[in-house]
Amino acid sequence: MSDPISTREKLLKAAQNLFWTRGYSNVSVRDITRSADVDVALVSRYFGGKQGLFEATLKLVPPWEALAADGEALLLKAVKSFSEPHDPRSDAVNPFTMLLSNVNDPEMGDMIRDMVRRGMSKPLAEKIGGRQAETRAAMLLAVLFGAALMRKSFQVDGFQAQPNEALVAQLMHLARAALAYDG
Amino acid sequence: MSDPISTREKLLKAAQNLFWTRGYSNVSVRDITRSADVDVALVSRYFGGKQGLFEATLKLVPPWEALAADGEALLLKAVKSFSEPHDPRSDAVNPFTMLLSNVNDPEMGDMIRDMVRRGMSKPLAEKIGGRQAETRAAMLLAVLFGAALMRKSFQVDGFQAQPNEALVAQLMHLARAALAYDG
DNA sequence: ACCGCCTGTCAACACTCGTTGACAAAATTT
DNA sequence: AAATTTTGTCAACGAGTGTTGACAGGCGGT
Numbered sequence: 351m352s353d354p355i356s357t358r359e360k361l362l363k364a365a366q367n368l369f370w371t372r373g374y375s376n377v378s379v380r381d382i383t384r385s386a387d388v389d390v391a392l393v394s395r396y397f398g399g400k401q402g403l404f405e406a407t408l409k410l411v412p413p414w415e416a417l418a419a420d421g422e423a424l425l426l427k428a429v430k431s432f433s434e435p436h437d438p439r440s441d442a443v444n445p446f447t448m449l450l451s452n453v454n455d456p457e458m459g460d461m462i463r464d465m466v467r468r469g470m471s472k473p474l475a476e477k478i479g480g481r482q483a484e485t486r487a488a489m490l491l492a493v494l495f496g497a498a499l500m501r502k503s504f505q506v507d508g509f510q511a512q513p514n515e516a517l518v519a520q521l522m523h524l525a526r527a528a529l530a531y532d533g
Numbered sequence: 534m535s536d537p538i539s540t541r542e543k544l545l546k547a548a549q550n551l552f553w554t555r556g557y558s559n560v561s562v563r564d565i566t567r568s569a570d571v572d573v574a575l576v577s578r579y580f581g582g583k584q585g586l587f588e589a590t591l592k593l594v595p596p597w598e599a600l601a602a603d604g605e606a607l608l609l610k611a612v613k614s615f616s617e618p619h620d621p622r623s624d625a626v627n628p629f630t631m632l633l634s635n636v637n638d639p640e641m642g643d644m645i646r647d648m649v650r651r652g653m654s655k656p657l658a659e660k661i662g663g664r665q666a667e668t669r670a671a672m673l674l675a676v677l678f679g680a681a682l683m684r685k686s687f688q689v690d691g692f693q694a695q696p697n698e699a700l701v702a703q704l705m706h707l708a709r710a711a712l713a714y715d716g
Numbered sequence: 717a718c719c720g721c722c723t724g725t726c727a728a729c730a731c732t733c734g735t736t737g738a739c740a741a742a743a744t745t746t
Numbered sequence: 747a748a749a750t751t752t753t754g755t756c757a758a759c760g761a762g763t764g765t766t767g768a769c770a771g772g773c774g775g776t
Contacts, residue, residue: 357753357754372637372639373637375558375559376558376637376638376639378732378733378734379733379734379735380732380733380734388754389754389755389756390734390735391735391736391737391754391755391756392753392754392755393734393735394734394735394736395753395754399734399735400733400734400735450637451637453682453686453687454556454559454633454634454637454686455559456555456559459686463686463687463688466687466689467687467688467689467690471687471689471690471691472690475691482691484689484690484691485691485692485699485700485703486691487691488683488689488690488691488692489680489691489703489704489707491679491683491687491689492676492679492680492682492683492692492707493675493676493679493707494679495679495682495683495687496674496675496676496677496678496679496680496682497672497675497679499636499675499678499679499682500671500674500675500678503636503637503642503646504636504646504649504650504654504674504678505646505650506649506650506654506667506671506674507650507654507655507667507671508654508658508665508667508668508669508670508671508672509668509671512668516668516716517668519716520668520672520714520716523710523714524672524675524676524707524710524711524714527706527707527710528707531703531706531707533699533702533703540723540724561762561763561764562763562764562765563762563763563764571724572724572725572726573764573765574724574725574726574765574766574767575723575724575725576764576765577764577765577766578723578724582764582765583763583764583765
């Protein structure tokens with residue numbers, strides 16, 4: 351083959367796709383190795399075990415780009431990062447899908463919660479400032495994660511159907527309301 | 534003992550507590566029987582197996598009371614039903630916690646998604662009516678489930694701390710915004 | 717008393733899980 | 747060419763899963 355992808359990379363890619371969509375506990379090591387067409391024992395050899403492989407995929411999560419912007423641009427980036435549909439045929443799984451899939455995991459839930467608090471909730475609260483910054487930031491995150499939940503997990507009708515533009519506009523309206531209310 | 538609770542009830546109660554908080558796949562039959570102080574085999578005898586026991590707990594889910602109200606009262610009931618904290622020492626587990634815990638389950642996810650669509654999303658859309666009723670209903674649900682997610686799953690700081698009254702007021706503000714926007 | 721029925725107990729089943737160690741093949745270095 | 751390191755293969759392990767069947771005790775009814 352003219353495809354010199356190392357076995358380690360094949361494992362990491364397959365693990366990312368499966369872990370990020372189904373969740374850590376719902377994916378077996380044999381699921382991953384079967385998908386990557388690789389022997390089961392190599393997971394322990396290259397990554398030290400299932401947990402090490404999962405943590406390796408966590409390092410593929412990019413920083414939340416919305417935090418680099420300000421004001422209206424911040425909101426737009428934040429909304430778009432959540433409202434992008436998750437395409438199973440694509441290699442790129444939405445990182446927020448991964449957070450939703452693993453938040454309730456009995457083994458990895460703590461790690462995921464820490465990622466959200468440290469990487470999203472706290473920096474967002476510091477960024478927006480003002481009265482009740484923590485609560486208002488949490489409200490914005492509630493809107494965003496709620497939207498992702500409706501789309502990816504519950505798959506309710508009113509979310510997948512319409513063109514993406516209208517959905518983004520509606521979420522922007524809601525996001526502004528989340529940050530505006532200060533009690 | 535002066536406690537004539539039947540074994541079947543003990544099993545159902547323990548199953549409800551464990552299934553609704555940890556999720557179907559993350560609870561073993563032996564976890565339940567150990568918690569209920571009952572033999573493992575009785576699950577299959579009384580409920581036909583693990584799946585039957587889970588479905589028996591699903592019948593304990595009450596209908597969504599918010600759907601019986603109208604206008605502002607509907608919103609208030611809806612918000613309160615979600616924003617009530619989940620107390621692990623209490624016997625009454627919030628049904629929406631159960632939905633969040635089981636929506637990503639590989640075996641029971643379909644059933645849970647159907648419950649939300651048929652019991653919440655569609656009747657709510659019919660109730661509110663107007664333009665884009667489905668999408669606006671989905672937006673309201675996104676706010677509510679997002680709030681529950683922030684509280685129960687992510688446990689972000691800005692949500693648990695403050696008095697419940699302020700949180701309800703803020704969520705009401707957001708819920709009105711969700712239903713008001715019609716494109 | 718005898719019978720039948722409900723209830724609970726125990727051991728075992730077939731299966732999947734993550735992980736390990738022995739061994740072979742290939743690639744790299746000396 | 748020989749030695750060493752890397753890479754992949756195979757079988758097995760102990761633990762945990764849901765489920766089943768055989769068996770015993772208690773209960774009320776004929």
